[in-house]
Amino acid sequence: MKKLITIFSIFVTFSGFAQQKPQYTQYIFNQYLLNPALSGIENYVDFKAGYRKQWSGITDAPQTSFVSAHWALGDKELWSNALTSFPEQTGNPMDRNYTQNYTSSPSHHGMGVTAVLDKTGPIKRLDANVTYAYHLQLNNDFNLSAGVAAGISSISLDLNALTFDTQIDPILNRALINQVKPDLSLGLWLYGARLFAGLSVQQILPQKLSFSGDENYNLGKEVPHYFATAGYKFYVDEDVAAIPSVMVKYVSPAPVSFDLNLKLAFKDKVWLGGSYRKDDSFAAMAGFNIGKMVNLTYSYDFTTSQLKQVSSGSHEIVLGLMLNNIYKVPSYIRIW
Template identity: 80%
Template sequence: MKKYILILAVLISFECYAQQKPQYTQYIFNQYLLNPALSGIENYIDFKAGYRQQWSGINEAPQTSFVSAHWALGDNQLWSNALTDFPEQSGNPMDRNYMQNYMSSPAHHGMGITAVLDKTGPLSRLDANLTYAYHIQLSNSFNLSAGVAAGLSRISLDVNALTFDQPNDPAVSSAFVNQLKPDLSVGLWLYGARVFAGLSVQQILPQKLSFTNDNTYNLGKEVPHFFATAGYKFFLDEDIAAIPSIMVKYVQPSPISIDLNMKVAFKDRIWLGGSYRKDDSFSAMAGFNIGKMVNLTYSYDFTTSDLNQVSNGSHEIVLGLLLNNIYKVPSYIRMW
């Protein structure tokens, strides 16, 4: 009798396919999703909302929706330095004058919130976290921040989407449909006018995952996700800048994943980008800023793994808002 086969398959997917957190292409423009140390890195409210369709063309493939927002704490948020103090007439906080006169921001606190809904077949996962970071001033040129994210994960199984040999199979009535688990992440972020580097760990609390009372099938577990990233900005001419970056990800027992990224921006108002994820995909990205408040980005992943025979690639779109943007910054200063 096969009464547990599909539930077992779900459990095995947690154990063997180790990446349990969603995958993003545009994390280079919202590193906050992967590293809580970016909380309050700017003195405006950075809000983003996005949607990702993974492996389009495959039924029940992963779909991810998210919202995030973070901001600096305290009445001293409008600090008077190069973080926001640039020539108003230039309209471009990332021009050469800004770089030459850059000063690191004073020590400050930041906080934020994230909510991520990820759905794959009969499984769905909702992560809701509150984040906090403290930014110290290492020198006139560099800051270092440390952050933590804490919250809850709700993991749900839609038993109505499962098919059993017996319509009234006991597996349905005994299945754990919803589970709540604590969630904790930590991170570090080093940043200056042109360079950034970060380390973070998500899902660091060990948790068992089970959808049945039968100990034979209690094999599922959550595993930590490790991220290391770095990048540098240089100018091709007065109006065009290029930002190469790299991210290394490790989730046991999967092989180490390496992303190579490049963004080319024109006055930080219009930009094009590309990314290569080893043994997985090539990605093309584009975006633009609308006035001083809104930006919109889109990416498409060309699958290079064996899934390219059945997948039409992956789509991702992100809307960003710069709220309480008193200095009228036209683009993200620190979001490379």
């Protein structure tokens, strides 16, 4: 009984005072996971699948798997302007010539889907959402999109992963093994050839969250997660671009979290980058394109918090596919 009560108490603390959604290092390559306003930002199907193993060396540390896909609605050749659609003969979206002659995309709709499975110890969470966004063409240089994600969260407790003082514990009869909650997120995204900025909030709907049928432990709740990000592309020379960016995250009542990122893009072939998360970690990132369809990225987090005494760091790998890429875009346009 003491063991289960301890688990309940830990989860109540987790629910009230820590991040409840998974943490990512490579969100700079897939902002769509944090902001539904990016739905349909490309004129092809943007598919990604990823896996993150956090705090290697710690038993039952968080492990996250995800798949996501989004696409524009309407005519498959919605981007008829060559400067926006990138027919193969016009070059690639990473070079300076493109940004100097950029034309914003026409107003359009987009949609997508996400599925995220996160497991920490005996607790497992599956989030599944459908997303929608409308992209407004402000002028020839910028678009502003607004998006929404709606779905469900299934949160479960694996009693088989727990041990107890007695073989049959009365509190098990009152344990809530699985809970399904509605989920809702909103976002805004401003983007052009070099600049991007976004605001989003996940887990908007207030929900009680506890695995105990005992009112003494029924104190957990879901809390909103707020994100603000911005970045800008600078050219070191014709083929090398540097993209610094910042992410600010707030999950009440935890302290505000700050990420500083820098990515170097070499033509449309290779990316190298680094990230610093205040009071948590440094990260190194690398990625490359394979032809006109596939890209692969990897990151490793070097823990700087007190967890570094028991953790060797965190690994994250993401596979990306550009499906129905009718214009043969050589790399993701909107990762800047």
